[in-house]
Amino acid sequence: MQTRTLGTQGLKTSAIGYGAMGISMAYGDGDTSGKAAITAAFDSGVTLFDTAELYGWGENEKALGQAVAPFRDEVLIATKFGFTRDYGFDSRPEHIREVVHNSLRFLGTDHIDVLYQHRFDPTVPIEDVAGAVKALIDAGDVTYFGLSEAGEETIRRAHAVHPVSVLQTEYSLFERDIEQLFPLLTELGIGLVPYSPLGRGFLTGTARPAGQYDADDMRNTDPRWQPGNFEKNLAATEHLQALAATIDATVGQLALAWLLAQGEHIVPIPGSRDPLRVAENAAAAALTLTDSQLERIADILPTGGYGARYTPENMPTWQ
Numbered sequence: 072m073q074t075r076t077l078g079t080q081g082l083k084t085s086a087i088g089y090g091a092m093g094i095s096m097a098y099g100d101g102d103t104s105g106k107a108a109i110t111a112a113f114d115s116g117v118t119l120f121d122t123a124e125l126y127g128w129g130e131n132e133k134a135l136g137q138a139v140a141p142f143r144d145e146v147l148i149a150t151k152f153g154f155t156r157d158y159g160f161d162s163r164p165e166h167i168r169e170v171v172h173n174s175l176r177f178l179g180t181d182h183i184d185v186l187y188q189h190r191f192d193p194t195v196p197i198e199d200v201a202g203a204v205k206a207l208i209d210a211g212d213v214t215y216f217g218l219s220e221a222g223e224e225t226i227r228r229a230h231a232v233h234p235v236s237v238l239q240t241e242y243s244l245f246e247r248d249i250e251q252l253f254p255l256l257t258e259l260g261i262g263l264v265p266y267s268p269l270g271r272g273f274l275t276g277t278a279r280p281a282g283q284y285d286a287d288d289m290r291n292t293d294p295r296w297q298p299g300n301f302e303k304n305l306a307a308t309e310h311l312q313a314l315a316a317t318i319d320a321t322v323g324q325l326a327l328a329w330l331l332a333q334g335e336h337i338v339p340i341p342g343s344r345d346p347l348r349v350a351e352n353a354a355a356a357a358l359t360l361t362d363s364q365l366e367r368i369a370d371i372l373p374t375g376g377y378g379a380r381y382t383p384e385n386m387p388t389w390q
């Protein structure tokens with residue numbers, strides 16, 4: 072697979088990564104070991120694997136660490152700190168150190184390649200957060216610094232303490248808000264890792280109406296799945312599917328190729344527990360969309376999908 076460089080500190084990865092969250096949470100039952108899917112990702116050329124403390128409080132990191140153990144030296148592991156178990160925030164430096172040392176143990180590794188602050192913590196100055204991450208980098212526990220769902224001021228202030236290599240935020244054919252930060256990312260030389268790049272699966276053509284998922288599946292309450300929005304998002308996905316069929320691609324591959332076409336600084340991290348789907352997603356890196364295909368996509372979804380990306384109580388605020 073082609074490689075891309077995120078940031079200016081030397082972070083080089085496959086153009087498409089793998090997001091492990093769904094093997095532990097968010098999308099109902101499945102193979103929670105993730106081993107087959109993660110192995111399929113590596114076999115397909117994926118070298119960036121994404122997890123977080125939040126994804127099972129060690130369970131997801133353990134699963135990822137075990138699955139990548141046979142090829143650990145050939146891949147990059149990204150993890151995140153900053154949530155509390157009741158979904159509050161805690162980025163105090165002593166807490167960051169504690170979380171990172173737990174993550175190293177859960178992952179079974181001696182270093183974390185990319186460490187993200189998962190969410191901005193209004194009670195801790197970002198300079199203190201960046202300083203704590205810098206100390207972990209200086210100690211060799213961490214290699215690159217990332218932020219997730221951060222706004223311009225936070226990014227600038229963090230970057231002034233230690234260079235930020237990558238911002239992770241939701242970005243997909245359904246979700247475009249992050250485009251307003253592209254000039255900043257270009258100015259500071261920061262890469263972008265789009266999360267939920269398949270719109271939580273909607274953009275694969277497999278969406279079912281809210282209420283038809285497992286009880287603990289977040290899509291039951293996702294605004295894009297609610298009546299009124301669901302039908303419009305479905306119609307748009309069907310138009311995209313028809314376009315994808317003209318190039319022998321799946322609609323999910325079209326959605327990932329569209330992201331890759333938005334800039335060389337972009338590396339999406341689709342998630343799936345199914346090895347065949349993982350291989351399908353990785354193969355999107357070989358697709359280059361023409362100007363007329365990109366124009367057709369812009370006709371179908373000029374500004375994104377219908378409905379907000381989170382319910383109001385879960386919506387991240389950029390600061």
Ligand SMILES: NC(=O)c1ccc[n+]([C@@H]2O[C@H](COP(=O)([O-])OP(=O)(O)OC[C@H]3O[C@@H](n4cnc5c(N)ncnc54)[C@H](OP(=O)(O)O)[C@@H]3O)[C@@H](O)[C@H]2O)c1
Pocket residue numbers: 089090091092093098101121122189219220239240265266267268269270271272273275277323340341342343344345348349351352
């Ligand atoms: N920083 C943050 O705050 C944040 C927030 C959310 C996510 N993330 C990261 O981003 C990663 C990806 O996001 P995501 O998992 O939310 O959403 P996503 O990748 O857009 O979609 C995942 C969903 O799509 C389905 N899917 C994937 N490939 C498919 C295919 N080829 N055909 C049909 N269905 C397919 C999966 O189901 P199956 O498993 O059944 O295939 C799963 O339900 C996460 O794993 C996590 O690492 C980060």
